[in-house]
Amino acid sequence: xxxxxxxxxxxxxxxxxxxxxxxxxxxxxxxxxxxxxxxxxxxxxxxxxxxxxxxxxxxxxxxxxxxxxxxxxxxxxxxxxxxxxxxxxxxxxxxxxxxxxxxxx
Amino acid sequence: xxxxxxxxxxxxxxxxxxxxxxxxxxxxxxxxxxxxxxxxxxxxxxxxxxxxxxxxxxxxxxxxxxxxxxxxxxxxxxxxxxxxxxxxxxxxxxxxxxxxxxxxxxxxxxxxxxxxxxxxxxxxxxxxxxxxxxxxxxxxxxxxxxxxxxxxxxxxxxxxxxxxxxxxxxxxxxxxxxxxxxxxxxxxxxx
Numbered sequence: 001x002x003x004x005x006x007x008x009x010x011x012x013x014x015x016x017x018x019x020x021x022x023x024x025x026x027x028x029x030x031x032x033x034x035x036x037x038x039x040x041x042x043x044x045x046x047x048x049x050x051x052x053x054x055x056x057x058x059x060x061x062x063x064x065x066x067x068x069x070x071x072x073x074x075x076x077x078x079x080x081x082x083x084x085x086x087x088x089x090x091x092x093x094x095x096x097x098x099x100x101x102x103x104x105x
Numbered sequence: 106x107x108x109x110x111x112x113x114x115x116x117x118x119x120x121x122x123x124x125x126x127x128x129x130x131x132x133x134x135x136x137x138x139x140x141x142x143x144x145x146x147x148x149x150x151x152x153x154x155x156x157x158x159x160x161x162x163x164x165x166x167x168x169x170x171x172x173x174x175x176x177x178x179x180x181x182x183x184x185x186x187x188x189x190x191x192x193x194x195x196x197x198x199x200x201x202x203x204x205x206x207x208x209x210x211x212x213x214x215x216x217x218x219x220x221x222x223x224x225x226x227x228x229x230x231x232x233x234x235x236x237x238x239x240x241x242x243x244x245x246x247x248x249x250x251x252x253x254x255x256x257x258x259x260x261x262x263x264x265x266x267x268x269x270x271x272x273x274x275x276x277x278x279x280x281x282x283x284x285x286x287x288x289x290x291x292x293x294x295x296x
Contacts, residue, residue, distance in 0.1 A: 014182055021175040025168065032164045035294050045295055052290035056283050063178050063279045065272075070116045073124045080128030084135025091139040 012062050020062045027051050123273050127280050130243075134284050137239060138291060141232040148227035154296050157220050159213070166209045167289045173202035174282045177251075177275045184258075187265045193258045196271075199278065200251035203244055210241045233292065240288060243281050250274050 012020075031051050034040040040047060061067040066074050112118050180195030214234070222230045254274055257263040263271070 011182070011185075012178075014179065017175060017178045017182070021171065024171045028164065028167055028171065031290065031294060032160065035160060048290050048294050052286055055286045059174060059279055059283050059286070063174050063282075064276055070114075072114060072116055073120070076121065076124040076128050077131070080131045084131040087132070087135050088139045088142070092142055095143045 011065050011068055016062060020058050024055055024058060027055050117269065119269065119273060120276075123276055127276060130280060130284075134236075134239075134287075137232075137236045138287065141236050141292065144228040144232050148229045150227050152217075152220050152222045152226075152229075154229055154233075154292075157217055157222060158293055158296065159216075160293060162209065162213065163289060163293050166206055167285065169202050169206050169209070170282050170285050173199050173206070174279050176202060177278050181268065181271050181275050184263070184271050185265060185268045189258060189264060192263075192271075193255060196251060196255045196258060200248050200255060203248040203251065203278075207241060207244055207248065210237065210244075214238075236292065237288065240281070240284055243284070247274075247278050247281050250277065 031048060034044065034047060060077070066077065112121060114121075176195045176199040180192050180199055183189070183191035183195055217230075222233075224230055224234050251274060254263060254271060257267075
């Protein structure tokens with residue numbers, strides 16, 4: 001391994017890349033499958049969000065090499081990502097909260 | 106410039122800067138996704154999402170982009186081990202799959218336009234086109250970047266010494282992929 005966080009940082013093997021690709025395809029098929037199954041309609045949203053988060057994590061950890069790279073890169077990506085998530089959740093809460101208040105008032 | 110400068114933390118400066126850029130992109134797409142979700146179901150006139158979104162077609166686009174990410178890591182791995190023949194092939198495959206995705210998006214947008222969904226038709230049209238259009242613009246930049254690297258490789262100007270350049274292009278490409286993973290779920294599957 002050369003300089004940590006440089007071009008030669010240790011990455012996954014080709015076999016791992018192929019296995020990750022197979023999992024990504026399978027999870028996508030499951031996502032599309034449960035979209036059409038009426039039995040899953042009640043838990044569709046949380047289920048899809050979990051599956052989407054799994055795919056997101058796999059690509060970031062193995063294809064973007066965050067699992068093997070310098071932890072500082074994880075911070076550089078993770079901190080704004082959680083901030084963005086906070087913005088999404090906060091705006092949704094504020095917007096739908098205000099609608100509910102107006103409706104109730 | 107093939108050799109980047111290490112920072113006092115021992116990490117590569119170009120890679121560090123690019124991760125910071127990707128972090129800022131998270132905030133950009135976070136705000137666009139928020140806007141889409143806030144105005145979801147607020148359209149007063151059609152067409153509505155469930156009337157025109159084509160899940161089988163978009164599933165294919167998702168598969169296409171996932172395979173382009175696989176091609177990208179295979180390109181990087183080949184270039185890092187000095188196998189430029191494989192590197193050139195996988196770089197081209199990545200760019201080609203990106204072009205296929207863009208072609209699909211052009212078809213989808215024109216199909217929606219024929220169905221009566223324009224940028225100003227309703228809230229769904231406005232937020233949908235801005236979100237997916239911004240993502241499409243990122244894919245376009247990525248395809249141009251990848252084709253530039255491919256041409257450099259064909260001219261013999263790209264080798265294991267420039268692996269970091271390819272890795273940074275790969276980071277961008279994979280980020281475009283993860284953004285689509287979120288868009289596919291939030292916009293297409295959760296209607």
